Amino acid sequence: MADPIVDELRRLAGPELYRRNAFLISGLRADADARTTRQVAQRLRAALEVGADIDLGTATSxxxxxxxxxCxxxxxxxxxxxxxxxxxxxGDDVSRCGCESLMHRMHDSAVAAHxxxxxxxxxxxxxxxxxxxxWQIWSLFLADATSHLESRVRELDDRxxxxxxxxxxxxxxxxxxxQPLVDLAVTGPVSRAGTLVDIAGRFPNAxxxxxxLLEAAAAPLYEDLEERRTQVARRIGEEAVDPxxxxxxxxxxxxLRRLDALLPAKDNHRTSALHDQLAILLNNCAVELMNRGDAGDGRxxxxxxxxxxxxxxxxxRDLITENREALLENQRAMRxxxxxxxxxxxxxxxxxxxRLLRQARAQTSSPSVRAEIDQMLAEISAGTFNSFYSPSPQTTRPARPPRKPVSTKRRRRRRLVAWLLVLALIGLGVWHWWPQKISIAHDKISxxxxxxxxxxxxxxxxQTGLRGSDCDSPHWGEIIGYVAITKVPATYPGDDQANALGQFLCGEKMVQQRLNDDVYDxxxxxxxxxxxxxxxxxxKYENYAACVVHRQDGLDLYSGVTPVAELKDPKPVAMDLQAEKVADNAPVGTCVRDRINGQVTDGALIDQVMIVRCTEWHWGQIFGYPTLYEAGQSFPGDSEVNDLSRRACAARIPSLPGxxxxxxxxxxxxxxxxKQVKYAICVVHRADNKPFKGAAK
Structure with missing residues (x-):
């Protein structure tokens, strides 16, 4: 059975607490006896029966x-x-209740202030x-309110x-x-909600x-917002997204801002869930706009x-970030x-x-990309074509009904597909049609x-700015590939060795592609x-070198030189061992295919030697180019030079039996x-001069 006291307190609770108070409405004092109350009620009835005016005194109504x-x-x-x-x-009369006058004054101050x-x-x-x-006055009063209430129970004397x-x-x-604070926070200005919630928590025993109370009062807000969110989600894809x-x-x-103030997301899972749900609504609207090819104005x-x-x-958050990155990447690509x-x-x-646009359109099924191509075709036909561009990529959004969680790997793959669709358009013959800014120095070869x-x-x-060229027009060179100079990670081998390795590996690639080294370099x-x-x-650099082939005589190329497919087998490369600079020699660690004897005249190699990977059959392995004399040194004589060369190589090469x-x-x-630095050449070979495979050891 319901308790009348609880029922009445809850009926009064709210911003109308004092406007509903019977004593304030009637103008009667809280200790008014039954006789006084009946007199007021009788006077009112009499006046109402004859339609006369009546002075209601201090009554608030x-x-x-x-x-x-x-009454x-x-x-x-x-x-x-x-x-x-x-x-x-x-009031101030404490004769019947026996309370301290201060307590009555404190109570009345709390009521008036509240x-x-x-x-x-x-x-x-x-x-x-x-x-x-x-809240401070109420806190002080409630600490000692029991005695007054008990005296009122005795005086009213009712069973x-x-x-x-x-x-x-x-x-x-x-x-x-x-409750008044809670109701005001729920229904009043959003800017006041957080403050009122904080004050409510300071009231005694609250x-x-x-x-x-906040959760109960906010329940209708949650239900309404969740229902509205569901309705909007169903309309995405069927209606214009701007409305x-x-x-x-x-x-x-x-x-949602009001719910944040009432029950912050960090403390309430329902508020937190609505944050994510509304964020996904905005994400889905953005994706819908992009997929319709209408996302160029920043919306x-x-x-x-x-x-x-x-x-x-x-x-x-990852999905939204992914879509935003896809948007920006595709904007750059499509621009x-x-x-x-x-x-x-x-x-x-x-x-x-x-012709290019129609070919590109035939290669993609992306609605957004096709929309952009159609826009360019229309502008060309109308004579209004210019380079201003508004991109709109194909991106991902949760499907309806609400999506199941998607793994990071899977989402990344879906975004990448959208990006590759755009890249495919750029690569669709465009590289060979006109100069464009390009790079051969990114961290990743790809x-x-x-x-x-x-x-x-x-x-x-x-690192310099490069421009591509139509390979069917006069041009200086052509990229034939990229080669790994060292493993990743690895210590930098030094400028000379890095250059030498690049020359050897790129030279090998040129031979693999069957390019005539009498014509090309x-x-x-x-x-x-x-x-x-x-x-x-x-x-994050992949420790590689770019290989660019060009004519030895410096004349322009008039067509592409790269074959459809290249040979993958290791190939010998003709290289120097006594170039002016060590960096132009065969790299240390590579191998000389053929025996050198008979190729030396007056202390100089008469020609380049064939350099191979040491996994191939070879005569000797290059161990180094030790410096003997710095620039400026005059010739000290054969005996000293030969002796110093032998000692420098001996110091560099370990003892290798056989x-x-x-x-x-x-x-x-x-x-x-x-001006030339003088160095020796150190090559290790078998004592019997027979060929071998692998490194000397």
């Missing part, structure tokens, strides 16, 4: 019927009356200090009232005091109570940014594609541009211009030491150039 109802409540159930007494002025502060809040004020005073009624009031009273986003921003997000990016600020779940089409349009005319790309002119270095380019991935720095060392001192012509 001017409605005689409401005043009559208040009836006071004369009725004493338990309900006692509840109303708690929120009516007690009522006034609620009114200020409802009128749009920000009475933070007043609220502080209210329905006992000490249990006092205990019930004291138990339920904190809820009644806090540390946990106010959270339960849907406007609805989300106008109706759903303000409601999709703004929606994804807003979604990223809302989302909490890491998996959903470049459009610029290249525009360049082709200017250089070759509209028919060449249309990010560079591919083999078969032609270069307009000779690069000054791998190869230039290698690699990153400097500071970019080398040595495992101790932050570099092996001997071929030592090549600096050749005579080199002594004529005082």
């Amino acid at each position: 001017r409605d005689p019927h409401e005043v009559q109802a208040a 009836d409540l006071i004369l009725g159930d004493p338990r309900r009356r006692l509840v109303h007494e708690m929120f009516a002025p007690w 009522s006034a502060t609620i009114s200020q809040e409802q009128d749009g004020g920000r009475p933070d200090e007043e609220w502080k005073a209210v 329905q009232l006992d000490r249990a009624a006092v205990a019930t009031i004291e138990t339920e009273l904190p809820r009644t005091l806090v 540390e946990r109570l106010h959270r339960r 849907l986003v406007a609805e989300i921003e106008r109706d759903l997000l303000p409601q 999709a990016e703004r929606w994804l940014d807003r979604a990223a600020k809302l989302v909490i779940d890491q998996r959903d 470049e594609f459009r610029e290249q089409v525009e360049y082709l349009f200017r250089m070759r005319g509209k028919y060449a541009a249309q 990010d560079n211009a591919p083999a078969g790309t032609c270069l307009d002119e000779q690069p000054a270095g791998p 190869v230039t290698t380019l690699h990153a400097p030491a500071q970019r080398w991935n040595n495992g101790r720095n932050a570099s 092996f001997a060392t071929w030592v090549g001192p600096p050749d005579y012509p080199s002594w004529k150039d005082l």
Whole structure:
């Protein structure tokens, strides 16, 4: 059976707490006896019967019927009356209750301040200090309210009232005091909600109570927001997305902000879930816009940014981040594609541009990419084509009904497919049609211009700006591939060795592609030491060199030279052992295929030697090029030079049973150039001069 005291306290609880108080409505004092109350009620009835005006005195209501109802409540159930007494002025007369005068004054101050502060809040004020005073006064009063309530039970002298009624009031009273704040937080300005929630938690015995009240009061907000979210989710893909986003921003997000203030996401799973659900709505709207080919004005990016600020779940955050990255990547790719089409349009005319676009359109099933191509075709036909571009990639969003969690690997693959669709358009013959900015120095080989790309002119270095060229037009060189100089990670081998390894490996690639070394030469380019991935720095460089083939005579090439397929087997490369610079020699660690004896005249090798990988049959292995004399040294004589050369090689080569060392001192012509550093050549071979495979050991 319901308790009348609890029922009445909960009926009164809310911002109308004092406006519903029977004593305040009727103007009667809280200790008014039954006789006084009946007199007021009789006077009201008489006036109502004859239609006369009546002075209602201090009553807060001017409605005689409401005043009559208040009097009836006071004369009725004493338990309900006692509840109303708690929120009516007690006055200074303590003769009947025996209370301290201070306690009455404290109670009346709490009632007056509470009522006034609620009114200020409802009128749009920000009475933070007043609220502080209210909860402090109530806290002080409730510490010693029991004696007064017990005296009132004795004075009312009704069998329905006992000490249990006092205990019930004291138990339920904190809820009644806090409920106005909860209701104001739920229905008032969102900007005040968080402050009111904080104040509610400070009321006496309300540390946990106010959270339960907030959850109950917010339940309709949750239900409404969840239903609205479901409705919007169903409409994505069927309606224009701009009105849907406007609805989300106008109706759903303000409601979520209120829930954030009432029950923050960090403390409430329901609020947290709504954060993720609304973030996914914005994500899906952005994706829908992109897939329709209409994301060039920044709307999709703004929606994804807003979604990223809302989302909490890491998996959903990853999806939103992934889509935003896909958007930006595809914007860059499609912008470049459009610029290249525009360049082709200017250089070759509209028919060449249309041919490329139609070919590209046939190669993709992406609605967004096709939409962009159709837009360019329409502009070309209308004569309004220019290089301004608004990209819209194919990206991913959770399917309807709400998606199941997708693994990071799977989501990454779906984004990558969208990116490759755009890259495929750029690679669709575009590399061979006109100059474009390219790179051969990215950290990853796969990010560079591919083999078969032609270069307009000779690069000054791998870091310099390069431009591609139509391979059917005059051009300086062509990329024939990329070669790994060292493992990853590995210590930088030094400039000389890195250059030598690049020359050998790129030379091998040129031979594998059956290019005539009497006509062609190869230039290698690699990153400097500071970019080398040595495992101790932050570099992601793949420790490679780019191989660019060109004519030896410096004349232009007029067609591509790279065959359809290259041979993969190791091939011998003709290289120097006595070049002016060590960097131009065969690299240390490679092997000399044929025996050198008979190829030396006046201390100089008469020709290049064939260099192979040491896994192939060979005569000797190059162990080094030790420096003998710095630049500026005059010729000291054969005896000294030969002796120093042998000693330098002996110091470099360990004792290898069954092996001997071929030592090549600096050749005579080199002594004529005082600027040249003089070095020896150290090659280890079998003592019987027979060929072998593998490293000498």
